[in-house]
Amino acid sequence: MMFAVAMTFIDQTIVAIAAPDIVRELGLSTSGMQWVVNAYLLSLAAFFALGGRLADLYGPRRIVVIGTLVFVISSVLCGCVPEGDAAQSWLIAFRATQGFGAALLFPAALAVVVAVFPRERRGRALALFFGISGALTALGPLLGGWLTNWTWRAVFWVNVPVAVVALALTAFAHIADRRRPGTLDVRGAVLIVVGMGLSVLGFQQAWSWGWGSAATWACIVGGLVVLCGFVAYERRVHHPLIDLRVFKDRAFTVDTVVLFFAMLAFVPLFFFASVYAQVCLSASPNQAALFLLYFFAGFAIASQWGGRILDKQGARPALKIGCVLGCVGFALWAEKLTDLSMHDQWPYAALAGAGIGFILAPASTDAVNRAIGPSYGEVTGITQTVRNYAASVGLAVLGTVLTHRTNSNVTQTLEARGFPPDVAENVARNISESITGTGDNSSPTGTGPAATALRDSMNAVRMDFAEANQWVFYGMAIALGIGFLCALRHPGGRAVTPTHTDAEATPAPEATQAPAGQPDRRTGP
Template sequence: MLVLAAMLFAVVMVFIDQTIVSIAAPSIIEKLGLSSSGMQWVVNVYLLALAGFFALGGRLADVFGNRRVAVAGMLVFVVSSALCGSAPTGEFAQSWLVIFRATQGLGAALLFPAALAVVIAVFPVDRRGRAVALFFVLAGALTAVGPLLGGWLTAWSWRAIFWVNVPVAMVALVLTALARIPDARRPERLDVPGTVLVAAGVGLNVMGFQQASAWGWSSPATWACIVGGFVVLAVFCLYELRTHEPLVKLRVFCDRAFTADLVVLFFSVLAFVPVLFFASVYAQISLSASPDQAAFYLLYFFVGFGLAALWGGRILDKRGARPALRLGTALGCVGYTLWAGKLTDLSAHDQWPYACLAGAGIGLMFSPASTDAVNRAIGASYGEVTGITQTVRNYAAAVGMAVFGTVLTHVTTSRVAQTLTARGLPGGEAQGRARAIAEAITGHPDDHQPTGHGPTATAMRSAIQAIRMDFAKANQWVFYGMAVALGVAFLCTVLHPGTRVTGQVAKARENEER
């Protein structure tokens, strides 16, 4: 249990930073003068670094030992957190935050696969589903503290949301030292070209999605990045098939169940990580919620997630992954659809059952999909396969943030422009102000209300409540999009053959390369 506690404290920083920054986003935008697209990069570059370097983190864990890599990741993560909290004001603020959020993501990419591989290696395969589910539930429960903690800390200073990682990391390092975790190593060559190719491919691809809002979907630069990223990833796959000691053993994808797990994870995560950001911003804008109140709004989702995750682990151990994947994606699709329909009620009280249902769907399928994929590791390369699953997870999260962010900005601009035009603003001015409001997303639309008594000021003052509703309607597009992603995930569950990995099968896999 000491091992579980040590790794839990280590990875909780990774989970917390996916939610706590979302809560503080409006405050960071206001204090540092960032644009909405700039703030999305602060959020997204963390996910991008995770997606780009998770495969490397998993491979390093196998080669140098899980404990060593976990400790290295903790140190990189906590130093980067401290530097994020020390960001200067002025023109360099956005660049500073983006740089050190990226190194923070690199630290997390080293830490998480090593920590999860430790937990997986400790438990036998027949008990692994419940063990890993417990790991994710406890991590999720502590993550749920993130929004609450973020709301409280943001009221004091947004910088504290990064500095809070320092004491958490100290506890994790002490527990890791006391746990005396064994450090099995697999001495193999590191695949540096493969690492560069996968990081470049993911980076280019996500940049294209992220910048589509600014460059436009018809821009050659947008499609050059998106298509170029896919081309680089294709080159990566060809290189991996030909190298003797690859970063990723692609033959693991010959296992149909493994591939199905990853496809379902990809489409499900499109609706998982992004919702934490968009729901928080929606609460602070459309519901006029404070950061603390936005945190409680997100708790509805986490309650459903936590209650369902342990159930999913039990289903995995007794019946395999497929039943949990099917039920979870179906529940999630229904939950997101009903939640989206209630967003325009502008009442958190009316939405909580559907937010819980959405969270329950994600919680039910998330741990079984991840654990079943890892159980199918070749030669017990748990670090490597964990790196693959988490690369897919974080790549999907980055793509989801980029695509849904573009949708939100576009629909918000269109609706707000119509609202301002209806209140007497000329078309060109209305479009410009609508774009400014959509880009700012500070949670305080009245901050864009000009002072004075002219027609522009009067129109803006009369439009504030309508703008809040416009933003809620724009979010409906995002939440319905997430429901569609989960619907696709449900359809993809038919790819899973329904086979289980038993203790005997796992033992054979471990002996395969010995």
């Protein structure tokens, strides 16, 4: 299962490194390339809940295989994109189907892991699962930089050997498929796909369209209205896509809310720290990826420790420790950003990573342990949908803060150097959009006033951008601080009362008996 989900995590970051080469060879517009990146994340967020429900209804092993095939076939087609007018539409379409495959694959894979391990060993197992799969996100930029030196198409084709290994291991493991009785709530699926898709689209495009744009708010508000309609509908349907009764469990609700605030910082960090390293520290893309490894060193160690705490004491201690460490780590890291030294920042990056590591696996595992009946896939779909939604909100809100503060800082710097206020404001806007990637200029080069000002004042602009990033990292610290206040509401204790048994599950006909010579995975190893 870890091989299978490796593809989905790597693909969240690997394409961004290859973006300049893709744009240059295929002649894509800047907005078109943004859609190539966003189509994957948008589809992933919109279909996660559906993927979890399908895993429950038709068996997680079957959905893992289908999701892997959809993902890898889409990857091959992305790498085979033809040059010409159809290139942009081709890439966007198959990046979206990639996201759909990942949305099927991930909750089903997690449901397999949950079903195989007994509750008393589940915390450590999922800590390893989340720790390694999360660290693979940092591998994306490193792998992308290396593969792009050969051809940018390889960033898609690299998924083929990984998928082959994943499918082979899935076959050898003889995983028993357990199905949950019920029917697919098609109307609910349409509502949540439209609601999640619209609102996430609004948040994603807020940078390009602007927060004052009617289109931005139409998507966000329209999506939220549809999601409210989804909740009202799910309360009435006999076999809902999401059983909302699970939110009556206060521990599950707290787990989900803490995950939301943790993800406001976790996924956006990849973008902001990478851009900061390249702009302020003059790092290459590969060096920027290495910069993030400090964060993941703390993350990987703490996720294992958090899993042990969960198994012995429950989720509450791990969540409280994680939120405190994350809040302090991001705040101290923010203080050091203006030193413009990677060496001075690594302890605080590792501390922030440890905070996130203490949160993600325990909160996700505790939420799954409190599933109603055997609805592992469904509950995983809920938590992963919340995580992706929070990531979109964090990128949009913190990105707006970054652009606004960069523009303000650079304007003040240029005015202090004698630029007229109107010229300084225009130049600053061009510079901030070039650096943050929110405008049409991909880099501050050329003969225009923005490029000239940036070349003449590079050190000052670097400091301005570093100071703007401080606001972003303080925002991440605040998010973890709010998460701590929410963690205090966790009732504590372990989810030791069985809420599901093998008798409650309806096994697939072929899974009623384990293959000869193989242990019965339905009751754990």
